[in-house]
Amino acid sequence: MYHAPPIPAGIVSLADYEATARPRISEPAWAYLSGGAADELTLRANREAFDRLRLQSRVLAALPAPHTRLTLFGQELDFPILLAPVAFHRLVHPEGELAAAFGAAAIGAAMVVSTQASHSLEQIAGVARAPLWFQLYVQHDRGFTEALVRRAEAAGYRALVVTADAPVSLRNREQRAGFRLPPGVEAVNLRGLPPPPPTRAGPAESEVFRGLLDGAASWRDIAWLRSLTRLPVLLKGILAPADARRALAEGVDGLIVSNHGGRSLDTLPASIEALPRIAEAVAGQVPLLLDGGIRRGTDVLKALALGARAVLIGRPYLHALAVGGPVGVIHALKILRTELETAMALTGRPTLESIDRTVLWDG
Numbered sequence: 001m002y003h004a005p006p007i008p009a010g011i012v013s014l015a016d017y018e019a020t021a022r023p024r025i026s027e028p029a030w031a032y033l034s035g036g037a038a039d040e041l042t043l044r045a046n047r048e049a050f051d052r053l054r055l056q057s058r059v060l061a062a063l064p065a066p067h068t069r070l071t072l073f074g075q076e077l078d079f080p081i082l083l084a085p086v087a088f089h090r091l092v093h094p095e096g097e098l099a100a101a102f103g104a105a106a107i108g109a110a111m112v113v114s115t116q117a118s119h120s121l122e123q124i125a126g127v128a129r130a131p132l133w134f135q136l137y138v139q140h141d142r143g144f145t146e147a148l149v150r151r152a153e154a155a156g157y158r159a160l161v162v163t164a165d166a167p168v169s170l171r172n173r174e175q176r177a178g179f180r181l182p183p184g185v186e187a188v189n190l191r192g193l194p195p196p197p198p199t200r201a202g203p204a205e206s207e208v209f210r211g212l213l214d215g216a217a218s219w220r221d222i223a224w225l226r227s228l229t230r231l232p233v234l235l236k237g238i239l240a241p242a243d244a245r246r247a248l249a250e251g252v253d254g255l256i257v258s259n260h261g262g263r264s265l266d267t268l269p270a271s272i273e274a275l276p277r278i279a280e281a282v283a284g285q286v287p288l289l290l291d292g293g294i295r296r297g298t299d300v301l302k303a304l305a306l307g308a309r310a311v312l313i314g315r316p317y318l319h320a321l322a323v324g325g326p327v328g329v330i331h332a333l334k335i336l337r338t339e340l341e342t343a344m345a346l347t348g349r350p351t352l353e354s355i356d357r358t359v360l361w362d363g
Contacts, residue, residue, distance in 0.1 A: 007324045007331055014295050014316040017332055021092070021319035028179040029091045033318060035173030036262035042270070043262030046293030049270035053302045054361035061348030068341060070352050072287060072310060073159055073232040073253065075131045078108045079337045080352060081300060083329075084291050084312035085135030085161065085236075087116035090185045092322035097124050100321055103329030105129035107337075112161050112312065115148065116187040125155040133159040135236070136225075140196045140215025148189065149229055160229060161256065165237025166264040167216040222250045234289070237264075239274040241281035254287045261292055261314055272303060279307025297339025304352060305359045 008020055022030065036043030068079040083104050090096035097119045104111040110131040113124050125132055134152035139145045149160065196215060226233055235247045236256035244255055257275045259268045271292030279288060290303045291312035303311050313336070320332035349355045 005324060007327060011323070011331070013335060014313075014319070014332060017316065017319040017323055017328065021322040024322050025092055026182075028174075028177045029182075031173045031177035032088075032171075032179045033086075033091065033315060035171045035177075036266065037169055037171055037264055038266035040173070040262060040266065042259050042266050042268045045268075045270040046259070046262055046272070047295065049272045050293050050295075050299045050302060053272070055298060055301065055343065055347055056359060056361045057346055058348030063345060063348070063350040066341075066344065066350040068337065068344070068352060070309065072110075075110065075158055077110055077131070077310070079340065080304065080308075080310035081109060081294075081333060081336055081340070082133075082289070082310060082312045083109060083111040083317050084314035085112040085114035085163070086314050086318055087114045087187070088118045088181065088185055089318065089321060090118035091182070092318050093325055095325070098127050099326045100317065100329055101128045101132070103321070103326030104333070106326065107330045107333050109333050110158075113157070115189055117189060118185050118187070120188050121148075121151055121157070122155045125157065131158045133157060133161050133234075135161040135163060137163055138217035138221050138225075139190070139193060141194050142221075142224075144193050146228060149225070149231075151189075153229060153231060157231070159232040159234060159253075160225070161234045161236050162217075162222065162225060163236045163260075164217065164222075165239075165258065166260050169260075169264045171263060219246060219250060222247070222252065226251045236291075238278055239268060239271075241277050244278045244281040248282065248285055252286065254289065255282065256289045256291060256312070257308070258291045258312075272299075272306065275303065275306045275308060294336075297336055297341070298343045300336065300340045301343045301347070301349075301355065301359060304355045305357055309352075 011017055070077050070080050089100055093099050097117045101111055101124050105128050108130050112133040112135050113121055114135050115137045134157040232253035234254040234256055235252045237258050238244050238255045247255055257271050257278050259271050271290050275290055287309040288307055289310050290308040294311050294313050300311050317329050317332055320328035347359045
């Protein structure tokens with residue numbers, strides 16, 4: 001069922017997958033997948049901030065019964081790395097999200113499925129054997145939004161991830177490339193969504209303030225969604241402590257510290273830079289996850305040291321999917337997990353619970 005070419009020799013890191021994927025993806029699709037907002041300062045900052053953090057090694061440390069297991073929202077996971085919601089997997093692989101879910105299941109990784117997946121959420125659930133979460137964009141038609149939630153519940157999804165940080169965006173690299181979805185690729189889960197009302201903007205008026213933000217989600221919608229479902233509800237896109245505290249007041253079950261991969265608003269802080277402030281604001285009341293810039297197992301360790309329970313990767317597994325299909329996804333996750341385990345061993349941390357800020361160099 002799945003097209004799985006052999007993994008090219010010499011791929012030993014996520015960066016190798018990115019370099020190998022580049023010539024296999026069309027220029028417009030690459031601009032869409034890899035580009036960030038405006039001048040892409042936040043996109044680059046996500047990586048640079050990790051590189052600035054240093055680790056403190058420990059030698060001769062006893063490591064009794066080491067493991068990377070954790071429990072999130074009652075779900076047992078073998079390691080703290082999830083597949084982030086990314087739209088339109090069929091841009092890079094003919095079987096798209098089905099191949100990604102098959103790979104994630106084979107290695108036991110949880111996957112967050114995008115509202116804008118290029119396969120139906122039911123089809124994806126049909127091949128998954130590991131936990132699936134559903135990422136929700138609140139649509140202008142709230143009835144349609146509720147129907148998406150009910151479909152996710154019926155298909156066995158285990159959590160609802162509400163993206164809050166991207167009601168509008170401008171990505172210049174994507175604009176310059178003239179990106180358009182190719183024939184056969186669409187957001188199939190949004191079929192039947194009534195069209196939004198026509199923009200109210202005149203020729204000289206703002207399309208953002210008089211049209212594009214009509215129907216955008218608000219805090220009232222978070223309370224509404226919380227009342228709709230018994231699934232754990234996570235809010236994705238949190239960078240401000242005030243928003244974290246408001247989310248707790250609205251009864252959310254978890255937060256994802258994220259700047260949308262640098263794709264929404266430029267000059268935001270890197271996700272890892274914002275994480276300590278959010279951890280302080282939340283004070284352990286709900287689990288924190290982080291995405292943005294994870295490329296090495298040492299990055300995972302740093303995120304856990306600063307307060308995350310787990311991390312999500314986005315672009316890296318799309319690169320692996322483009323190169324090796326489901327086998328590529330398995331291999332990329334195994335690379336990252338092995339790097340995390342190596343970093344834990346060399347910093348004297350046998351379990352995720354033993355990781356704290358003292359794993360970071362304080363010099």
